[in-house]
Each structure stands twice: as C-alpha cells, then as structure tokens.
Amino acid sequence: MHSWRSRSVMRGSIGLVVVSLIVVACGGGASTVPSTAPTGGTTPAPTVAATEVPPDELTGSLSVLDWSGYDAEDFWADFDGTYPKVDVAFEFGISDADIYGKIKGGSSADIFHPYTGWLQFYVDEGLVAEIDTSKLTNWAAVPDSFKAVGQFDGKQYFIPWDWGFTSVLYRTDKVSGMIDTWSALLDPTYDGHISMWDDGPAAVTVSSYIHGYDETAVTDVELADIKQEWIDQAPLNIAYWAAESDLVPLMQSGDAWVAYAWQGAYATLLGEGVPVAYANPKEGRNSWVGAYGISAGSPNYDLALRFLDEKLGELTGNSLVNLYYYGSANGNVMASITDATLKEAFSIDNPDILEATNFTPNLTADQRDAWTAMWAEVKASQ
C-alpha cells in the first residue's frame, strides 16, 4: 500500500483516462455514435420511382453480408461507378456456417455470399428470394454450367460470382517426382509436412475421390472408414490450415510440402518465387463456386438486383482475378486473361480441365451434421 502512493496513482490514472477520452472524442463522433441509418432494414425502396430515376441519382442503402475483404471497393467497382449515391454497408462472416447462422439468426442483410455445398439450405428454409434474371444485363456473359449452380427446381436463386479449383499443391524442390493423386495427402512419406484444410466435408470429398465413393450418398460404414482414415492422417500434418493466409506462410517457409489448396495460394506462391506445382490428380480436381443471393423479405429487392448485376461486371471481375486469383463467373473476363501466372493457375490453356473436374454438390442438412461431427471427432482424437 505504501509503495503505491495512492494519491499520485489516482492522479496518474485519472490523467490517463482523461487523455484517452480526449483522443477518442477528437477522433470524430461518427465512429462512436451508433449508426442511425437503418442498414437496409426498415426503409422500403420505392420500386416504381426507382425505374424512373437515372442511376447516378438513385439513392438508398444496401446491407451485404460477405466474407472479410470483399468490402474493398475493387470488388463492387461497377456498382460504385454506376450508382455512386447508394450507400453500401458490409457485415462480415468468417465461414459458410457463420453466414448461414447469421441469416438464420435474423440478420438484416439484403445480400449474402455462400458457396457451393451450402446453397440448398437457404432454398429449403425459404431464406433466399428468387432472382429475376431478365433484369440482369450481364447475365449473358455467364456460362450455362455456372448458371446451373444457382438453380433449384428450375428457378434461379443465386448468381455465381467467383470460382476456383481445389487440388494438391506441392513444393517441387521438396517432393521428388510428380504428384498425380489425392492420396498424396495421406502419404506417410511426407510425415510432418502435410497441411490439410480444416473442414469435414472437404475430408469426405477427398476420401470419396480416392476410394470411389458416391459423394452424394456416403453410407454410415463408409463414413466410419473415412473417419479412421483421417484420424490416422492427422499426425502427418504439420498443422491444418483455416484460411489461405495460414497456408501461404506454411508452404513458403518449407514447413509444409504437400497441401490441399485452392489456386489462390498457388498463384500467390508462384508470385513470391516459391517452386510449387498444382497437381492434376487422376481422380480429377475439385471445383467450387461462390454465389450471391438476395434475402427473402428484403425491402430493397430492386436495388439488390442491380447490385448483383453490377457484381457480374467486368471491372469487378478483373479485380477478383488480379487481386485475389479467383476465377470470375463472367466468361469475357476469363477469356481476356493474359498474365502467364494466372493462365497457369487457372489452367486456361488446358481445354479439357473442366471435364475432368468434380464440382462440389450441395449437402443435405443430415450430411452436413454427420460430416462435421465426424471431423470434430477426428480432431478430438489426437
């Protein structure tokens, strides 16, 4: 007590607190005052008047539930250019499960961005509105196979936006020979230098490719085998990765030699000069597609539709390809890629690649629960 000199401590601490309050207050009230503008929740956009107002005069607000990073203006550049007066606010989700949970939990987002495998749930639960594709000016640039990704019962519920491959990524200087099969991820030769994505459905997919199971109808016996297989595989990993920003340093530092990876990591590492190769497994690569949907009951349907349309625009598509190394659903954007690294990453010069690619099917709720519980057990068994 004596060494504290209570009074001077009090003075010092009051001083600290006062200074902090001043710093915060001077920083501008806007950020500490809760946003009073409803995030697209309560003001209905007058749909009749909207069509008569020219785009650059149109006002309103939209709320988008997206993955972190996509709030950067590069990724909605076309919309920003055409409708400069519309206020777009972003909420963030860190995974498909998180986004699904937030929409279920009552998020007031008008637009959200799930990926293949998770699309069915929104349709089944009536959480997504049907899209009137006749109003989309960029719809023609999207290849039919991609359009089909967002179609359920003949109706269009999602528009595809970004896509990519999943395959085995490996260090050519650490791995002897060429890798041409998914079983490399379970190969004890690379003990301590493998990195698998921390995701149950992905593990089931890989095992299905290797053993020839039907991904849409995995039986209980097969699931038990898959679980054991990955329990045995777990010690071979240096670590699982959750986001590409985890994987890239692992491979760059040489801690990981062989990994389950999307082509974004491949392109990033190539750009850093790391000697890596992206496999063409005999079982076929996997492909996934990201899609945007409009929340059922959104009061800004018309505005949201315009946002989706502009998302398919070329400026946005080019940003996606060049900044993030993901594919764009806009066929014209893909056809105009000239960068050698990107052409390599997307295997653009290989016309048969899409034929040999397995697209991720949609999960049922039971599969989702069973496969994620299986993976949780794999992790807990270590």
Next chain:
Amino acid sequence: MDGDVGRGQGLSVILARRAGAPQGARPADPRRRTFWALALPPALGLTLFLVAPLLFMAALSFRTDLSGTLLAPFAPTLKHYAQLAATTPFLRSLGLSALTALGVAATATALAYPLAYYLAFRAGRRAAFYLVLLLVPFWTSYLLRVMAWKLMLGGEGVVNSLLMSAGIVEEPIAALLYNRAAVIVTLVYVWIPFAALPILAALGRVDVRLHEAAADLYATPFQQFRRVTLPLSLPGVIAAFLMVFIPTVGEYVTPLLVGGTSGTMYGNIIQDFFTRAANWPYGSALAMVMLVGTLGLVAVGLRLVNPRRLLER
C-alpha cells in the same frame, strides 16, 4: 481490539448492533439504500446480457436442429447430450482441457507471484508504471504477435537457424511449435502478467511494518514470507488461479494458432460446431457441459479452501 471482526461477523452486523438492534435477531443493515444503489446496475446488466443469453443457449441445446424460426417453441430432445455422452473423444478432450487448464493456472500463478511481489515491495513508486508496461504488449494484436513468434520458432526460423549454424543440432527442432507443449507454454507466457494483478492487489494489504516486526523477531526472510506475506496474499492467489483456470478450459485461439493437430482443445470443438458446422444445438450442449463441469470444479475447490473464512476475516 474489536473482537467482532475476528469472529467472522461482517460489517453489516457490527453496524446494526451499534444501531441498537436486539441480540440474536437478524440485524437490519442501516446501509439499505446504498446496497440497492450498488446492487441494481450490475444485477440488471448481468440478467439482461448474461443470464438471458445463457438461458437461450441452454434452451437451444435441447432443440433438434436449426430448422424453422429460432425463437419459436419446439419439442425438446436430449439427443445432443446423449450423443455427447457416447462420443468418447469429446469427453476425453474435455478432461484433457481441464487438466491443461489446471496446469497452466498453477504454473502461471506461481510464476506471477514473484512478479507481483516485486511490484508490491521493490518497485516503489514506479509500480503503477511498471504494471502498465507489462500490459501494454497485449494491446498489439495477438494474431500478429503469434505470427512473430512462429517466425522465430518455425522449422526455418531464427531459433533453429541459430542452433543449426552453431552446430548444436543437425536438423531443425520441430517440437518448438504445433503441438500441445507449445500451447501450454504460450498460454502460461500470456497469462503471467494478468495473474499478477489480483496477487498484487492482495499484497497491497500487507503492511511493511509487519515485515519489520518479523525481522525484529529474528525471522528469516523465508519464514517471514511463509507466515506473514503468503497467508495475507492468499485471496489474491486464489483469485488469480480462478482467473486463469476458468477461461483456459474453453480456450481455442492459442490451440488454433500454435497447437497443430495434436493440440486441439475442447474450446476448438465448441467453436467448430458454431462456425464450421452451423450445428448450434450440439455446440450449445457441449458448452453447457463445460460450463456446468467447470463451475462444479470451482465450487468443489472453493469449498476445500474455505473462502468464507477468508471473505469475512
């Protein structure tokens, strides 16, 4: 010397007795209004923002799945608890996590004590400054700090490069990172400054003149510590232990960053059921079990240490 305090009777009793309340009857505390002024804000806040959410999650754990409107009534089921009871890896993980938390709490508290002692008796007037100095690193993003650590400890990191160039090892040591030991070491390292705080607060009660008196009576420094300082600081030690133990059972960030595949803790499993599986009911069931289990452990522990005696001294 006022004998009332020593007999374990609180301030309220003393005051009431002095106000003339009859002996034996439950005395009325004359500080009634202050009591309610102090009690209402925390009680209200906790009820609205802690109890209500917890009740919601408890209810959710009895829900079959997430389909349908979330706040609508539903037919309860025990299936998630049954599934948890039948899944040995999860139970084992809970046990391991609790043990890990015990180890981390004990180590962190022990290592924090000398720190608190230094700040209380040696740092003099600079104590507050040193204290803030200790905590300021925690205002830097944990993610970035761990990235920097990984840079140092990784296979081709600084530590291994130094060891290899000095010829001490031939191959990089993989055991520095991505395992359970790395999780424990990191957790202890992170908790020491925080564990020091309650101990420091309690040590503030120790009158330096007691040390002088002990020295006068020819006590060795160790005896003085054991018989004067340590007992008086015990509430702080217990507070520190609890402060570290309880959250560490459900810790998930550190295992995720440095645990690799073998360092997974129970908190990761709960986290995964929410953010990877969208299986909130099962996740809630797992969380409820951890909550009840940890609180139970704490209740048993506190009964053993008899805090009533400490609180009313």
Next chain:
Amino acid sequence: MTATARPTAARLVATRGPRRRWLGSYFWLLIGALYLPISILFVFSINANTTLAFPLKGFTLDWYEQLFDTPALLRAVRNSLGVAVWSSLAATALGAMVAILLSRFDFRGKGALTGLAIMPLIVPYVVLGVALLVLFKAAGVPLSLVTVGIAHVIVALPYTTLIVLARLVGFDAQLEEAAMDLGASYPTTLRLVVLPIAAPALLSAWVTAFTVSFDEFALALFLAGRDPTFPVYLYGQLRFATTLPVLIATAVLLMLSTLTLILVTERIRRR
C-alpha cells in the same frame, strides 16, 4: 525494544540483498520476453518485406505513409479505442460495485452474485456472441459499436471484480466503522475511505478491462454491424498478403504511441 535500534529500510534491504536482485532480473526478463515479438514486428514494419520472412529487404517508411492513407484502417482503430475506453470504464465501475457488495455486505444472494460475476469467464465467446446476436435482433436493437461495448463490459466484469475484490477482502472494516462513527454516511465513507484504498486495484482493473476489449475479436465479429473494430478489420485484411506490412505498421505505431503516453505520464508523476 529500545535497546536495539528500530529497523531502518536500509537494514531491511540488507537482509534480503540477493533476493532483491533476483526479483528485479526476473521482472526485466519477463518484460524482455513480452516485448520480443513486438520488436520483431517493429523491424519488419520499417523494412520493405511484404511477408514475414527473412532476409530483410531494405529500410523504408512507406508502410507508415500508407497507413495514414487508408481511411478504413484509421476508422477501425478509432472504433476499437472508443469501444475499449467506454467499456473498460463501465466494467471497472460495475466490478468495483460487485466487489464492495461481496466484501462489505451480507445478503442472501451472495453466492449467486459471485457466480454470475465470474460466469462470463467460462462462457465461450462464440456462445455469448451468437446468443446476444439473436436476442438483439429479436428485440430490434441495431448492431453497432454500442452492442459490442455491452458485450465487452460483460466479459471484462469477472476480471475487474476479482482484482478489486482481492484488494478489498479482509481489509479491515475498522476504517469504515470509524468514519461512520464520526458521522459520515456510507456513500461518503465509500468515496473518502474505500475508494482511495482500492485505487491501485481500480487502475489495474481498468487497464485489464481495456486490454480485454481492445484486442477482442470473436464478439466484435458477431455484434459490430457495419463498423468493424481493429481486430475484425485486421482479420479481414490478412486474406490479402499485400496488406500485411501496413497492418504491422499500425500495430507498432499504436504500441509506440501508448508507450510514449505512459512514459510521459510517469515523467509528470515523478515531478
């Protein structure tokens, strides 16, 4: 007692010479260990490297320049500071209230209050975040920095309560009795007797609550609405390899500003 000289501070010090050095070295060792990763971050923030990998690529202050050119980043930092300051003040106040209640009063709900105050320690943040999200939405409360702040007060409360409680427990109630005997009302007694006694613990509690809030990610992600706090912003930007150096520069700059602030405060206090 009069035959021997009263023990002076010097004699006390003399009886514990070696231990004194050991304690001091221990403290500075820990400080070194805590600041080591930050020093590494500092080194990278003034180098041209775009990833956290050696070798170093050359001195540059570009990242700090870019930092001030990124309005979203600056906003996020301001948001975090705002939430942290207000939530830590509220948490300290509430924690002090609970600590006083638990150490100075007898009432029937004592165990329950203790349990409730400690409970946020055991509730996983994701559980609390999801539940608060659903409840706020159901009540029609819009998500904002205020909702994040509320959550931060709840999770910081156990820390502030435990720290202040450790100070007040067993602190003889005699001083308060004396004050009240002299005619002071209890509120006055609290203000003039109890609070000064608890002051150092209040400072510790406040700094702890600030720390808990400033780098908190999980709750902010669920409850922040359109204004991200710095940890949320950071996590989002980590997906882009190119933004890492600017983020590191931000963290280092925050650290240096805070250190300067407390050094200055210390200098002023010493006068």
